[in-house]
Amino acid sequence: MMAHRYLVTGTEGQVVGALLEKAAGRDDIEIVLIGLPELDLSDTTKIAPAIEALKPDVILSVAAYTAVDAAETDEALALAINGTALGEIGRAAARLGVPVVHLSTDYVFDGEKPAPYVETDPTGPVGAYGRTKLAGELALAAATPDHAILRTAWVYSPFGKNFVKTMLRLAETRDRVGVVADQIGNPTSALDIAEAMLVVAGNLLAAPDPTLRGLFHMTGTGEAAWADFAAEIFRVSAACGGPSAEVERIPTSAYPTPARRPTNSRLDCGKLERVHGVRLPAWTESTEVVVRRLVGGQPA
Numbered sequence: 342m343m344a345h346r347y348l349v350t351g352t353e354g355q356v357v358g359a360l361l362e363k364a365a366g367r368d369d370i371e372i373v374l375i376g377l378p379e380l381d382l383s384d385t386t387k388i389a390p391a392i393e394a395l396k397p398d399v400i401l402s403v404a405a406y407t408a409v410d411a412a413e414t415d416e417a418l419a420l421a422i423n424g425t426a427l428g429e430i431g432r433a434a435a436r437l438g439v440p441v442v443h444l445s446t447d448y449v450f451d452g453e454k455p456a457p458y459v460e461t462d463p464t465g466p467v468g469a470y471g472r473t474k475l476a477g478e479l480a481l482a483a484a485t486p487d488h489a490i491l492r493t494a495w496v497y498s499p500f501g502k503n504f505v506k507t508m509l510r511l512a513e514t515r516d517r518v519g520v521v522a523d524q525i526g527n528p529t530s531a532l533d534i535a536e537a538m539l540v541v542a543g544n545l546l547a548a549p550d551p552t553l554r555g556l557f558h559m560t561g562t563g564e565a566a567w568a569d570f571a572a573e574i575f576r577v578s579a580a581c582g583g584p585s586a587e588v589e590r591i592p593t594s595a596y597p598t599p600a601r602r603p604t605n606s607r608l609d610c611g612k613l614e615r616v617h618g619v620r621l622p623a624w625t626e627s628t629e630v631v632v633r634r635l636v637g638g639q640p641a
């Protein structure tokens with residue numbers, strides 16, 4: 342069998358790193374990365390020609406402007422990369438006749454719902470990053486029906502920048518770390534995201550069925566406040582002989598940031614499981630995997 346060519350937007354970062362690792366052993370998948378420095382997604386007129394020249398069988402849309410606080414003062418650039426570029430990617434995909442699997446975020450919601458969000462819930466981003474990611478969802482959906490938009494959240498991994506690495510770094514020099522305890526969500530390993538994206542992409546390649554397409558929530562199983570996530574990171578790290586600190590549970594008001602973040606951004610992932618047969622592992626299990634890789638040592 343000929344390998345399918347998977348075009349991935351982004352050349353570095355968490356999910357790109359995880360996709361390269363997960364596809365490495367698969368002779369049915371050829372990964373082609375496009376992004377910086379050759380292609381800048383804010384240079385929107387160059388995107389479609391670059392994609393069409395590579396003749397992919399499927400597009401995995403991963404690259405994004407992910408600096409949540411910086412986006413508040415840089416919204417035009419974030420909108421070009423997270424919003425406008427998705428219309429270009431979608432139109433290129435439609436001309437090629439290939440599906441797009443795109444990653445979006447829990448930050449499209451306002452966080453006021455007292456329960457996990459489902460796909461049909463109204464959006465209402467409270468910050469610039471969420472607004473631009475929502476614009477990207479809409480632009481992609483308007484450009485091609487042949488897509489799966491996967492909203493994930495709170496991504497961590499051995500690659501790139503993330504909350505786990507930040508906590509381990511802070512614990513190197515501090516005994517106590519203040520972490521917000523009043524924002525709840527679903528920590529999600531990029532390794533689990535990569536595996537799931539490959540399953541969803543395979544399903545789209547295998548059948549034109551419209552029920553496989555559309556919007557899906559896709560996070561690690563189980564919920565946490567950022568303070569709970571930090572405490573688990575330190576528990577596992579300490580058990581491996583790595584850096585650890587005491588977590589001081591603080592309110593959001595005690596950790597001021599340029600961007601507002603949703604109070605509750607838990608996502609109900611039942612639809613993905615019913616339609617694609619994909620359920621991500623418990624966040625605690627995947628946190629253990631990632632912290633052990635980062636810290637190195639064996640558990641005590």
Ligand SMILES: NC(=O)C1=CN([C@@H]2O[C@H](COP(=O)(O)OP(=O)(O)OC[C@H]3O[C@@H](n4cnc5c(N)ncnc54)[C@H](OP(=O)(O)O)[C@@H]3O)[C@@H](O)[C@H]2O)C=CC1
Nearest residue numbers: 351352353354355356381382404405407444493495496501
């Ligand atoms: N991180 C998270 O917590 C969450 C992420 N997501 C979504 O998941 C996806 C992957 O996130 P993650 O892996 O964490 O992201 P990273 O920030 O780790 O990586 C983003 C990638 O996008 C690339 N990129 C940024 N700007 C441009 C540009 N102008 N042109 C080309 N490439 C660019 C980056 O390149 P470079 O490194 O060179 O800048 C990098 O390769 C994104 O779509 C994100 O919105 C959804 C929910 C949570």
Ligand SMILES: Cc1cn([C@H]2C[C@H](O)[C@@H](COP(=O)(O)OP(=O)(O)O[C@H]3O[C@@H](C)C(=O)[C@@H](O)[C@H]3O)O2)c(=O)[nH]c1=O
Nearest residue numbers: 407409446447494495496504507519520521567596602
């Ligand atoms: C570093 C630090 C953060 N915090 C808080 C700030 C924030 O509310 C929370 C998480 O911090 P971060 O900067 O990692 O959060 P943030 O960059 O907002 O993470 C988000 O990134 C984008 C890309 C997404 O799509 C979201 O799903 C989400 O993962 O923890 C503390 O309370 N104490 C600390 O020492």
Ligand SMILES: [Mg+2]
Nearest residue numbers: 407408409410
């Ligand atoms: Mg951040």
